[in-house]
Amino acid sequence: MHCKQKLSLPTMGCGTWAWGNRLLWGYRETMDRQLQAVFNLCVNNGVTLFDTGDSYGTGKLNGRSELLLGQFTREYQGPNQENICIATKLAAYPWRLTRQSMVNACKSSAKRLGRNVDLVQMHWSTANYAPWQEEILLNGIADLYEQGLVKGVGLSNYGPKRLLWAHKKLAQRGVAIATLQVQYSLLSTYPVTKLGIKDICDELGIKLIAYSPLALGLLTGKYSEEGPFPKGIRGPLFRYLLPEIKPLLTCLQQVAQARNKTMSQVAINWCICKGFIPIPGAKNVEQARENIGALGWKLDPAEIAQLDDSAATIKRVMVQNIFQTK
Numbered sequence: 001m002h003c004k005q006k007l008s009l010p011t012m013g014c015g016t017w018a019w020g021n022r023l024l025w026g027y028r029e030t031m032d033r034q035l036q037a038v039f040n041l042c043v044n045n046g047v048t049l050f051d052t053g054d055s056y057g058t059g060k061l062n063g064r065s066e067l068l069l070g071q072f073t074r075e076y077q078g079p080n081q082e083n084i085c086i087a088t089k090l091a092a093y094p095w096r097l098t099r100q101s102m103v104n105a106c107k108s109s110a111k112r113l114g115r116n117v118d119l120v121q122m123h124w125s126t127a128n129y130a131p132w133q134e135e136i137l138l139n140g141i142a143d144l145y146e147q148g149l150v151k152g153v154g155l156s157n158y159g160p161k162r163l164l165w166a167h168k169k170l171a172q173r174g175v176a177i178a179t180l181q182v183q184y185s186l187l188s189t190y191p192v193t194k195l196g197i198k199d200i201c202d203e204l205g206i207k208l209i210a211y212s213p214l215a216l217g218l219l220t221g222k223y224s225e226e227g228p229f230p231k232g233i234r235g236p237l238f239r240y241l242l243p244e245i246k247p248l249l250t251c252l253q254q255v256a257q258a259r260n261k262t263m264s265q266v267a268i269n270w271c272i273c274k275g276f277i278p279i280p281g282a283k284n285v286e287q288a289r290e291n292i293g294a295l296g297w298k299l300d301p302a303e304i305a306q307l308d309d310s311a312a313t314i315k316r317v318m319v320q321n322i323f324q325t326k
């Protein structure tokens with residue numbers, strides 16, 4: 001018996017990685033209210049795809065991102081309510097060794113969300129370190145689809161070779177891959193320019209999702225090499241990259257000014273023009289509002305070429321996810 005429900009994907013989504021980690025920074029109640037306002041604004045404006053993961057908010061945070069998303073979904077009343085699509089990523093933890101462990105993981109996510117997951121995604125491939133584990137986990141994902149517990153199946157951090165392998169395995173179970181999520185932005189063109197993932201996905205009818213489309217905030221233009229730099233792992237990364245990416249930021253700024261848009265809006269719109277569904281993370285309503293302004297218009301081919309040419313000259317770019325496969 002195969003799942004008959006329809007999975008619908010909008011042009012843009014919203015990432016919620018930071019949501020799961022907010023607690024670390026305190027001010028929980030105020031923050032949660034702010035994130036709920038972000039959620040409401042997004043849905044109201046037709047941004048109805050929310051990406052989360054069962055590893056977002058680990059340890060004491062206890063699946064916080066999924067818990068918040070579930071609460072926000074239940075409490076939202078307004079336009080596009082029926083189009084809300086919750087995409088979660090199940091981690092390929094080393095202790096998940098049976099297909100039932102993936103089914104149980106998704107049921108736990110659904111419990112935190114208080115509703116079924118719409119799109120279940122394999123968070124990463126185990127090809128680089130435990131290739132034997134992966135088929136078992138993919139079978140668990142296929143079981144979820146067969147049992148009607150999810151509307152669609154997606155992958156994350158797969159390169160073309162492993163994608164074709166996974167496609168074959170899932171096809172044997174009669175399950176189509178709806179989406180593939182990779183790190184994609186003007187500072188992370190690798191999946192397309194080096195791996196050629198877009199052509200394969202187009203061939204297989206897989207929709208691409210661009211994660212970190214703002215290069216963790218670098219493409220917003222608000223950080224400069226003089227600092228201040230953000231706290232945490234972004235600090236040293238930004239310190240390392242900012243002096244080298246100036247020409248790209250200047251180009252982005254020029255295109256944005258000529259268009260009467262912001263740099264963030266141009267960076268996100270560029271992803272859309274490349275055929276991706278970007279899922280920028282927004283920490284507050286102002287950021288969400290600005291990012292929503294990336295919708296409803298399109299860069300023209302000359303602007304895209306200008307940005308592509310500039311991006312191609314940058315030698316230091318975003319580091320790829322360690323789980324990204326070939």
Ligand SMILES: NC(=O)c1ccc[n+]([C@@H]2O[C@H](COP(=O)([O-])OP(=O)(O)OC[C@H]3O[C@@H](n4cnc5c(N)ncnc54)[C@H](OP(=O)(O)O)[C@@H]3O)[C@@H](O)[C@H]2O)c1
Pocket residue numbers: 014015016017018051052089123156157181182210211212213214215216217218220222230264279280281282283286287288290291321
């Ligand atoms: N599949 C995977 O392995 C994977 C990996 C990473 C992420 N993801 C998904 O992708 C989503 C988005 O990626 P991301 O959060 O890593 O990176 P991102 O979307 O490139 O950057 C988000 C950060 O940029 C800043 N920002 C966003 N909009 C802004 C605006 N309009 N103006 C100024 N600053 C703005 C915020 O940080 P500050 O305000 O602190 O600068 C925000 O947290 C995540 O939430 C997650 O769902 C998936």
